[in-house]
Amino acid sequence: MSKLTPLSPAQLSDMMAKGMVELVDVREADEYAREHIAGARSQPLSDLPDALARTDKTLVFTCRSGNRTGANTERLAACACVPAYVLEGGVDGWKKAGFATRIDKSKPIDMMRQVQMIAGGLILLGVLLGMLVHPAFYGLSAFVGAGLFVAGSTGFCGMARILAYAPWNRRKA
Structure with a gap:
């Protein structure tokens, strides 16, 4: 089969x-x-x-x-x-x-959804700050976008690795 x-x-x-x-x-x-x-x-x-x-x-x-x-x-x-x-x-x-x-709402949202939420928020923040404060803030959006490209092409997601250390993602003994 x-x-x-x-x-x-x-x-x-x-x-x-x-x-x-x-x-x-x-x-x-x-x-x-x-x-x-x-x-x-x-x-x-x-x-x-x-x-x-x-x-x-x-x-x-x-x-x-x-x-x-x-x-x-x-x-x-x-x-x-x-x-x-x-x-x-x-x-x-x-x-x-x-x-x-x-x-079980006591368990954290799955890691990839956390990455998507944070990456999307950072990109949006970079665009808004670039429009309202200074164009240099567009670099934040570019940096996060590059990170997403690397994660998709290599399978390594640095943001997920960092999020694994967040208190809500640590496994309880």
């Missing part, structure tokens, strides 16, 4: 009620900790083994929007030893279909 068949949220709900599936959430641990579908287990795509533990249940993979699982169907299928599917629309699709998730 090289591709995984999409499964609708309603189909997944029926299969979960019958105990027929094991739901595997492939998002990173911080994303999973903040919000996930009840009964899903966390298995980050970045730490995916060659083969998942044997189970007699059908596997269903999910992520936030379905993009991550959709882009990795061959890899996910290769590590599944049983029939496997991907959840259409991911956790977002699950919620849109009217199903509940487990939310």
Whole structure:
């Protein structure tokens, strides 16, 4: 099997009620900790083994929007030893279909969203200060934009590394 068949949220709900599936959430641990579908287990795509533990249940993979699982169907299928599917629309699709998730607001927003919020805010601040105070402030926007380009092209995000040390992102012992 090289591709995984999409499964609708309603189909997944029926299969979960019958105990027929094991739901595997492939998002990173911080994303999973903040919000996930009840009964899903966390298995980050970045730490995916060659083969998942044997189970007699059908596997269903999910992520936030379905993009991550959709882009990795061959890899996910290769590590599944049983029939496997991907959840259409991911956790977002699950919620849109009217199903509940487990939310832990004591957990921080996932790291990439934090980076996007701070980078966007800094770019906006640079533009506003450049317009209202002095054109040299446009350099702040250029610097952040260059950092985003480097992060996208290399996979290294300096801002995420720095944010990992923020008090709200430190793991409690």
